[in-house]
Amino acid sequence: MSVDIATVKRVAHLARIAVTDEDAQRMTGxxxxxxxxxxxxxxxxxxxxxxxxxxxxxxxxxREDVVTDGDKANDIVANAPATDENFFLVPKVVE
Known part of the structure; x- marks a missing residue:
């Protein structure tokens, strides 16, 4: 497989990299x-x-591949100002 200048410029364009003609020539090699x-x-x-x-x-x-809730729900919501059954309660922002 061989890379030409057009391919270098296309890859540079896809990567959002500015490449001059001299840089493209060098990168080709x-x-x-x-x-x-x-x-x-x-x-x-x-x-x-x-x-x-x-x-x-x-x-x-x-390890055995078992789906669990992590047994961390109480720890996660422990510092929240308001919770209900391990869910965060937040003020309503949309009328």
């Missing part, structure tokens, strides 16, 4: 070098390599 390096990485055979989460072998810490 830099981005093509980066993409060339990524293409080199794609050529490496990693078929026998297992994914790693750390350089030290360790088991992933897992």
């Amino acid at each position: 830099e981005l093509n070098a980066i993409l060339g390096f990524v293409e080199q990485l794609n050529e490496v055979d990693v078929s026998g390599v297992e994914p790693m989460t750390s350089v030290i072998p360790m088991d992933m810490k897992k």
Whole structure:
């Protein structure tokens, strides 16, 4: 894949970055070098390599996926000036 000046300007426009023609020309070369390096990485055979989460072998810490209310409702509304059944009470602002 090759990046041209039009692509650099389009990406800069999408990112809301002002790019001059000289900067776009320079970035074209830099981005093509980066993409060339990524293409080199794609050529490496990693078929026998297992994914790693750390350089030290360790088991992933897992917890049971259970939906709860967090048991924090009373703590959350504790400092509110007015509450009703763990809901904040606020003054009416729309007639």
